[in-house]
Amino acid sequence: MTRDDLFNINANIVKTLVEAVADNCPDAFIHVISNPVNSTVPIAAEVLKQKGVYDPKKLFGVTTLDVVRANTFVAEKKNLKLIDVDVPVIGGHAGITILPLLSKTKPSVRFSDEEVEQLTIRIQNAGTEVVEAKAGAGSATLSMAYAAARFVESSLRALDGDGDVYECSFVQSDLTDLPFFASRVKLGRKGIEAMIPSDLQGLSEYEEKALEALKPELKASIEKGIAFAQKQPVTA
Numbered sequence: 267m268t269r270d271d272l273f274n275i276n277a278n279i280v281k282t283l284v285e286a287v288a289d290n291c292p293d294a295f296i297h298v299i300s301n302p303v304n305s306t307v308p309i310a311a312e313v314l315k316q317k318g319v320y321d322p323k324k325l326f327g328v329t330t331l332d333v334v335r336a337n338t339f340v341a342e343k344k345n346l347k348l349i350d351v352d353v354p355v356i357g358g359h360a361g362i363t364i365l366p367l368l369s370k371t372k373p374s375v376r377f378s379d380e381e382v383e384q385l386t387i388r389i390q391n392a393g394t395e396v397v398e399a400k401a402g403a404g405s406a407t408l409s410m411a412y413a414a415a416r417f418v419e420s421s422l423r424a425l426d427g428d429g430d431v432y433e434c435s436f437v438q439s440d441l442t443d444l445p446f447f448a449s450r451v452k453l454g455r456k457g458i459e460a461m462i463p464s465d466l467q468g469l470s471e472y473e474e475k476a477l478e479a480l481k482p483e484l485k486a487s488i489e490k491g492i493a494f495a496q497k498q499p500v501t502a
């Protein structure tokens with residue numbers, strides 16, 4: 267089952283849960299982890315708009331797991347301490363829409379073209395790798411919980427006034443021509459305090475091409491979510 271197959275099951279669940287959030291805690295940070303995140307976040311946005319409480323600074327698609335995987339695979343490949351490694355991952359949260367910016371890895375690391383290709387594909391397909399390794403016993407669970415806990419903790423630190431909290435997340439965005447896009451954002455007390463446009467500047471040729479290649483799929487997933495929500499108006 268791909269993340270997109272989950273659309274039919276999860277679209278309605280997300281719609282119902284976000285309606286309840288809109289009615290009961292409209293000021294909350296909302297972290298959408300249910301897949302396909304590329305569609306469920308636009309669904310959540312539409313529901314919140316219909317309820318008149320949409321704050322784009324407080325709606326997040328949880329893509330932290332892609333960063334966790336990218337950091338892990340790069341640390342393994344380059345014999346680095348995991349805690350020191352930070353790879354921004356942009357785009358979306360499915361297949362080729364997941365784009366690790368290996369050229370922007372911290373600390374600065376050199377990769378051969380083959381390494382970039384192998385690592386990018388492994389990060390994009392890491393969910394499938396887990397499903398295959400578990401051989402019928404399910405999909406990623408512990409790593410998903412770890413990623414969710416990391417994102418929640420970052421949000422709590424930001425709410426508590428920490429002025430140095432950055433995470434990648436799939437959010438409403440004007441960094442590209444797509445209405446939603448995952449990128450590094452600065453979190454603050456009121457949600458997204460700043461986007462980081464410089465992350466998208468100075469990309470490698472490989473990353474530039476991959477960014478253009480992911481846009482049609484990501485656009486279609488976003489539009490699918492919006493169309494679903496617009497066809498099924500919220501309950502009053």
Ligand SMILES: NC(=O)c1ccc[n+]([C@@H]2O[C@H](COP(=O)([O-])OP(=O)(O)OC[C@H]3O[C@@H](n4cnc5c(N)ncnc54)[C@H](O)[C@@H]3O)[C@@H](O)[C@H]2O)c1
Nearest residue numbers: 272276279299300301303328329330331405406407410413
């Ligand atoms: N964003 C990510 O990085 C990431 C990673 C892994 C999995 N996921 C997604 O997380 C979701 C959960 O995955 P899982 O492996 O824990 O699935 P799961 O099937 O093990 O658990 C889903 C849980 O949701 C509950 N549930 C179903 N309908 C509900 C409703 N209407 N209201 C409240 N709860 C409801 C079920 O009872 C079940 O306990 C899936 O959508 C999966 O694709 C996201």
